[in-house]
Amino acid sequence: MSNVHSGHYGREIRVAWAIAVKDMRTYYTKPPSLMFGILFPFSLFLSFSIGRNMPLATQIPILISQTLFFASSSIGPVVIPMERANQTFDRFLTSPVLLFSILLGKTLAGIIYGAGISVIPVLVGVAFFGSQIVNIGAMIACFALSSLAFSALGIMFASIPGQTPGQVMMPLNFVRIPLLFISGVFTPIGELPTWMQAVSMLSPLTHTVELAKYASGAETFFGPVLNTAILGAYAAAFLFMGIRFHIMNQRKE
């Protein structure tokens, strides 16, 4: 019995990986992926950091967080509407594979994209701006959990029944951009009023910023344990809700 189950799980994982690899080959270089995943976080960072009286090394964790946030959450909203328009998403739905595995494959594509691009600011920061990674474990946790949570966030939004990336990106940005202002990106959480600190705790981006800062040796407000727990909880919640919303779509058709 356990062999049957392990075979079944193995099959689901192989199919999820095949979907992820196909998405990487097909969609990573599409203009909306490049614009919303790379150009957007870097230009946002530059527009808010240039002219600020802060050493660049201390801003590198913020750039890492923003890149993780935007790049990871951009793949699902690019891939799924395009596949819906071409009806290639139907191929997955008619394949002998669970919806969970299909969305896991899509999530993996977002994780690899987000984490892969976010390595660039880490390397640039260490090589040219004197930033340090004092806790590699925290940085790995930051990358793994944040890219998972944000990629799942993108997949969840991609359940909005649109056929162009713009139809999903617009509502997604309606959520993503306000989160920048309550997540310690522009103003440290310690300097926010108490009620805003409580609100910022609810933002997943807060915990990415905090983990990235913690890994770089900076002080944090909530602490790495809470950051890790909340990011993990968000990742699970976004995945679960993504699946529910996609099933609701199938019922609505």
Next chain:
Amino acid sequence: MDHINFEVKKGEVFGFLGPNGAGKTTTIRMLTGISIPTEGTATIMGYDIENQSIEAKEQMGIVPDVSNVYNELSAWDNLIFTGKLYDMPKAYREKRAEELLRMFGLLERCKEKVQGFSRGMKRRICLAMALMNRSHILFLDEPTSGLDVQSVLVIRDLIRRLNEQGLTVFLTTHNIEEASQMCDHVAIINHGKLAVIDTPEKLKRTVENLQSVEVAFETVSQGMLKELREFPNVSNVVKEGDKFRLITNDPPSVLASTWNYAQKNNLRLITVNTLGPSLEDVFVKLTGIKPTVAGEEGNDRMKAQEMPGRIAKQ
């Protein structure tokens, strides 16, 4: 869909006909697991599509109404990716992909991106992808719609050959002649309800009063259609290209009227055929499709999208 109920026998070609918006594609989407019905069940080769979806989907191959291939990938990669979705072992999926590409005449261009392929070639790739897993039932949604004649013939021939090998085919089509030629059974659906299911020949017999006389004159004059409509025992006149089809339940009397009409007007008859009812007649009768006639002959513009050329007797 409104409580439809039907069964497709193993190894048959089953045609699912209906006008636009009748629910053909919706039915296919529910049977293949793309959509989830609000109520009811469907079993594919004994497996419930909702509760045993993995097993049910392993039995089927699907060719939707648009060729949903990955344009950014090559024909080879499209097939290999499909094999991966079915978790086929590497050696087996490569062998199967090569076999199918050869069968569809695409092996030489298999490394090219599908983007540059013609519509017919994309359709063939789509069909090859549906056959990757050696499915037992093939769902074909308008498989030949909008294709060139050669692609249509290739696809029809292939469907016939696969069916001869035991593959069950569920086919939706607008092409009634195609359904008549290929299907063992047809179902006609309208407004989400099943109007009828039977063999094409039995269905034709239900409209015996829709026999017809097909005539073509060497010259066609203004007002001819109106005059033909005045013939006794003619219920409908259909202009089909340079021919007229006079629907009747009494072909001999219409033949006599036609001969007299030709003599009186000094017209030369170049074609005279008597025809039995077609599946199209059954379809029109059951679905109640009627084109709208905007004006008189010569200036007539058929407003309806469906069945152009069919003019009801006023």
